[in-house]
Amino acid sequence: MQTELAPAYKGTRDGEEAEAILRKCVHCGFCTATCPTYQLLGDELDGPRGRIYLIKQVLEGRAATAKTQLHLDRCLTCRNCETTCPSGVQYGRLVDIGRKIVDAQVERPLAGRLTRMALAKGLNSPLFAPAMALGQALRWAVPASLQAKVPQKQEVGVRPTARHARKMLLLEGCVQNAMMPNINSAAARVLDKLGVSLVPAPKAGCCGALNYHLDFQEAGLDNMRRNIDAWWPMIEAGEVEAIAMTASGCGVMVKEYGHLLAYDPAYAVKAQRVSEMTKDLSELALAEEALPELLAAANDRKVASTKSFGDGAAKEAVRIAYHPPCTLQHGQQLRGKAEQILQDAGFVLTAVADSHLCCGSAGAYSVLNPEIAGQLKERKLASLEAGKPDVICSANIGCLTHLQSGTGTPVKHWVEVIDELLSEAA
Amino acid sequence: MNQPIASKFLRRQFPAALQDELQALLGVGRVSTAHAVREHHGHDESHFPDALPDVVVFPETTEEVVGVVKACAKHKFPVIPYGTGTSLEGHILAIHGGVSLDLSRMNHVLDVHAEDLDAVVQAGVTRKALNAHIKDTGLFFPIDPGADASIGGMSATRASGTAAVRYGTMKENVLALTVVLADGRIVKTGRRTKKSSAGYDLTRLFVGSEGTLGVITEVTVKLYPQPEAMSAAVCCFPNMVAAANTVIQSIQMGVPVARCDFVDPLCIKAINHHSKTTFQEKPTVFFEFHGSESSVKEQAETVQAIAADQGAEEFQWATKPEERSKLWQARHDAYLACLQLQPGSRIISTDVCVPISRLAECLEETEKDITASGRLVPVLGHIGDGNFHLCIIIDPNNPDDILVGEQMNHRLVERAIAMEGTCTGEHGIGCGKMEFMDVEHGDGVDVMRMIKRSMDPDNIMNPGKIFAM
Numbered sequence: 001m002q003t004e005l006a007p008a009y010k011g012t013r014d015g016e017e018a019e020a021i022l023r024k025c026v027h028c029g030f031c032t033a034t035c036p037t038y039q040l041l042g043d044e045l046d047g048p049r050g051r052i053y054l055i056k057q058v059l060e061g062r063a064a065t066a067k068t069q070l071h072l073d074r075c076l077t078c079r080n081c082e083t084t085c086p087s088g089v090q091y092g093r094l095v096d097i098g099r100k101i102v103d104a105q106v107e108r109p110l111a112g113r114l115t116r117m118a119l120a121k122g123l124n125s126p127l128f129a130p131a132m133a134l135g136q137a138l139r140w141a142v143p144a145s146l147q148a149k150v151p152q153k154q155e156v157g158v159r160p161t162a163r164h165a166r167k168m169l170l171l172e173g174c175v176q177n178a179m180m181p182n183i184n185s186a187a188a189r190v191l192d193k194l195g196v197s198l199v200p201a202p203k204a205g206c207c208g209a210l211n212y213h214l215d216f217q218e219a220g221l222d223n224m225r226r227n228i229d230a231w232w233p234m235i236e237a238g239e240v241e242a243i244a245m246t247a248s249g250c251g252v253m254v255k256e257y258g259h260l261l262a263y264d265p266a267y268a269v270k271a272q273r274v275s276e277m278t279k280d281l282s283e284l285a286l287a288e289e290a291l292p293e294l295l296a297a298a299n300d301r302k303v304a305s306t307k308s309f310g311d312g313a314a315k316e317a318v319r320i321a322y323h324p325p326c327t328l329q330h331g332q333q334l335r336g337k338a339e340q341i342l343q344d345a346g347f348v349l350t351a352v353a354d355s356h357l358c359c360g361s362a363g364a365y366s367v368l369n370p371e372i373a374g375q376l377k378e379r380k381l382a383s384l385e386a387g388k389p390d391v392i393c394s395a396n397i398g399c400l401t402h403l404q405s406g407t408g409t410p411v412k413h414w415v416e417v418i419d420e421l422l423s424e425a426a
Numbered sequence: 427m428n429q430p431i432a433s434k435f436l437r438r439q440f441p442a443a444l445q446d447e448l449q450a451l452l453g454v455g456r457v458s459t460a461h462a463v464r465e466h467h468g469h470d471e472s473h474f475p476d477a478l479p480d481v482v483v484f485p486e487t488t489e490e491v492v493g494v495v496k497a498c499a500k501h502k503f504p505v506i507p508y509g510t511g512t513s514l515e516g517h518i519l520a521i522h523g524g525v526s527l528d529l530s531r532m533n534h535v536l537d538v539h540a541e542d543l544d545a546v547v548q549a550g551v552t553r554k555a556l557n558a559h560i561k562d563t564g565l566f567f568p569i570d571p572g573a574d575a576s577i578g579g580m581s582a583t584r585a586s587g588t589a590a591v592r593y594g595t596m597k598e599n600v601l602a603l604t605v606v607l608a609d610g611r612i613v614k615t616g617r618r619t620k621k622s623s624a625g626y627d628l629t630r631l632f633v634g635s636e637g638t639l640g641v642i643t644e645v646t647v648k649l650y651p652q653p654e655a656m657s658a659a660v661c662c663f664p665n666m667v668a669a670a671n672t673v674i675q676s677i678q679m680g681v682p683v684a685r686c687d688f689v690d691p692l693c694i695k696a697i698n699h700h701s702k703t704t705f706q707e708k709p710t711v712f713f714e715f716h717g718s719e720s721s722v723k724e725q726a727e728t729v730q731a732i733a734a735d736q737g738a739e740e741f742q743w744a745t746k747p748e749e750r751s752k753l754w755q756a757r758h759d760a761y762l763a764c765l766q767l768q769p770g771s772r773i774i775s776t777d778v779c780v781p782i783s784r785l786a787e788c789l790e791e792t793e794k795d796i797t798a799s800g801r802l803v804p805v806l807g808h809i810g811d812g813n814f815h816l817c818i819i820i821d822p823n824n825p826d827d828i829l830v831g832e833q834m835n836h837r838l839v840e841r842a843i844a845m846e847g848t849c850t851g852e853h854g855i856g857c858g859k860m861e862f863m864d865v866e867h868g869d870g871v872d873v874m875r876m877i878k879r880s881m882d883p884d885n886i887m888n889p890g891k892i893f894a895m
Contacts, residue, residue: 044462053463087766
């Protein structure tokens with residue numbers, strides 16, 4: 001697509017990057033057909049191609065309006081369109097740039113600004129965990145609108161000590177440890193059985209995605225620098241072989257550190273290295289040669305049906321409906337890995353229609369656009385539950401809590417299920 | 427002369443009252459003047475400069491289309507029907523300004539008569555949507571132009587594609603139409619019968635009319651039983667002529683090949699790069715055979731024997747549905763793949779079609795022309811029909827580049843017409859091939875003008891396309 005950058009953007013880093021991305025677009029519309037918000041709303045401007053036109057228009061010097069902002073806000077950033085695009089248009093990067101430019105031109109109403117601020121800062125805050133604990137203790141008193149966002153308190157189990165020579169860093173994340181703390185400890189137990197110890201870096205925190213995607217791109221970059229500082233000593237000393245991600249939403253962000261900090265001379269090289277070392281848990285587990293044996297052994301003992309799966313306990317094999325998070329299948333272009341692990345472990349994966357579509361969680365999206373997020377959740381749960389699963393599994397904290405808020409079927413991280421299986425078999 | 431005219435002086439003044447009338451008719455939400463929406467409706471897959479409509483409307487019923495057309499007729503303001511915007515000759519460009527009538531919301535399959543092998547669809551239903559809708563009936567709609575075009579748009583362009591060699595083009599596959607005329611009348615042409623001798627064949631008049639005679643709002647199309655067995659194969663040839671001769675002989679022997687598409691080495695390179703496939707970079711024909719298990723085997727053996735005589739390599743088979751889809755998807759994305767050979771470029775897509783006996787000769791001379799030009803010109807085509815395309819890659823900002831590309835197309839069309847061929851097999855005239863109408867049709871163009879004048883005296887239906895008035 002031909003773009004004539006307006007003087008204000010000519011020669012700027014964002015302008016030039018956007019122009020290079022726009023050049024690849026041949027407006028074929030394959031993206032539009034696959035876009036979840038276009039499927040719901042049917043408006044060209046609520047699909048990637050329409051949004052690309054809007055961004056191009058602003059880059060060419062037309063003033064952005066509140067309407068432009070609305071259409072960009074409605075994008076889930078699921079990047080489903082990137083998977084579909086035959087021309088390799090990096091829509092995710094483009095929409096980040098577009099949002100930044102539009103937000104600089106169009107001031108949001110006060111209420112919107114406050115909500116975004118509250119989300120970016122609140123979920124990042126050290127007070128989030130105690131607040132969540134309080135909410136869980138007094139769940140009955142929490143207003144109905146928020147109740148869905150407060151998951152039941154989880155049993156966490158014991159985290160193994162760092163006993164192995166092989167070590168990997170674990171990004172603990174921000175909200176995950178408060179909402180579903182068992183995920184990280186389950187990951188630590190599973191990797192421990194594979195001969196790898198997960199070590200935390202206490203000074204690391206949120207990956208930066210919350211700030212970065214909520215109009216606070218500079219604060220997001222600061223989060224990234226802080227994490228790099230926290231990890232660097234162990235990376236430099238060669239003590240860790242990878243940085244493990246148990247939430248794919250964080251994983252996709254950390255894998256982009258290298259790109260986003262490429263122009264920061266103090267961090268460019270380190271950020272690149274960090275991104276290269278970052279792996280989703282499914283990548284790491286599947287790369288371990290000991291995994292098939294471990295799973296086969298557990299499977300042999302016919303324990304693939306275990307306690308917490310409700311009525312499914314009596315069945316031969318537990319049926320799992322797997323929802324691949326967008327940040328994993330589209331953002332990181334990783335498909336089939338968690339599914340393979342679950343299948344190797346003897347679980348039956350049910351067929352799920354439209355598994356390429358977003359569940360509507362999309363980070364803070366479900367709070368900012370509850371109506372669209374709710375409709376997408378209903379559709380997603382209908383296709384997940386069509387195969388009558390005992391458990392729904394996914395790989396990202398956002399999807400897990402969002403889906404759980406709409407169903408009685410347990411929704412778990414796949415590593416929790418594997419952990420339960422291995423613990424039972426032990 | 428019948429030259430395309432595109433100038434800002436042609437644009438008619440957008441009557442202010444018309445927008446209010448359209449909004450009163452459809453509501454504010456389905457009438458858009460947003461620049462991004464107009465820009466999207468102001469260009470297609472051709473290399474022509476954008477020509478934006480003044481407003482885009484999204485009707486949902488034939489009656490709403492009538493309302494829009496009547497409002498436009500009152501103000502003598504152009505109406506440009508729009509399906510999916512995948513036309514290749516600037517068909518949907520609003521060169522006189524106008525109202526872009528986007529039919530994408532008329533996307534309902536109205537009726538499937540499985541026992542009669544036909545379906546009635548609204549114009550905005552795309553071919554893939556129709557096939558998804560009928561997949562459980564054991565039937566399919568075979569016309570496959572590559573792009574997921576709307577059935578209305580395909581009818582209006584008389585489109586075909588990879589499967590035309592076996593199943594024909596839209597000309598053979600449209601049984602009946604509902605059309606809104608320029609004065610707002612609704613006519614239903616044709617019946618659901620296999621044949622009819624009742625008067626002039628109006629269906630065939632509207633098929634290929636490119637929106638210049640009326641707006642197609644409903645289409646009755648033929649369906650076919652899904653064959654018991656299908657297999658696809660890829661075969662490499664030592665050169666383009668050997669590939670063409672294989673296909674010519676297969677057709678002449680009456681082998682009912684379902685698809686046979688030629689792709690040249692440069693195009694294969696683009697496809698491999700784009701679709702991450704690993705085809706050999708040689709002159710290649712993609713074949714597909716439909717029928718019973720035994721007939722597919724027999725067809726394949728015959729074609730293989732002919733190919734071997736021409737020095738071809740062994741067939742590589744794809745028999746599983748997902749392998750076949752992957753293979754044809756790669757072929758269908760060839761246009762997009764070629765664009766990425768030079769990002770930011772556009773393509774002048776030629777579309778000549780010659781009698782099958784002249785195909786090898788036409789290809790051979792064209793190949794010499796390309797070599798002499800020293801340009802990047804991938805060649806591909808539905809050579810079972812005698813139809814092939816050059817993708818002349820040009821820089822849209824460089825007038826010299828465009829001129830050289832157009833001259834190459836000119837020479838090709840002259841060559842094809844001298845061989846009793848046509849300037850366009852399936853893309854249509856739009857505003858891109860208007861200049862060839864006189865030489866191909868002679869006084870026939872005047873007959874077309876007479877028809878146009880009598881049906882659309884104020885020239886509001888997609889003006890400036892097919893021929894200058």
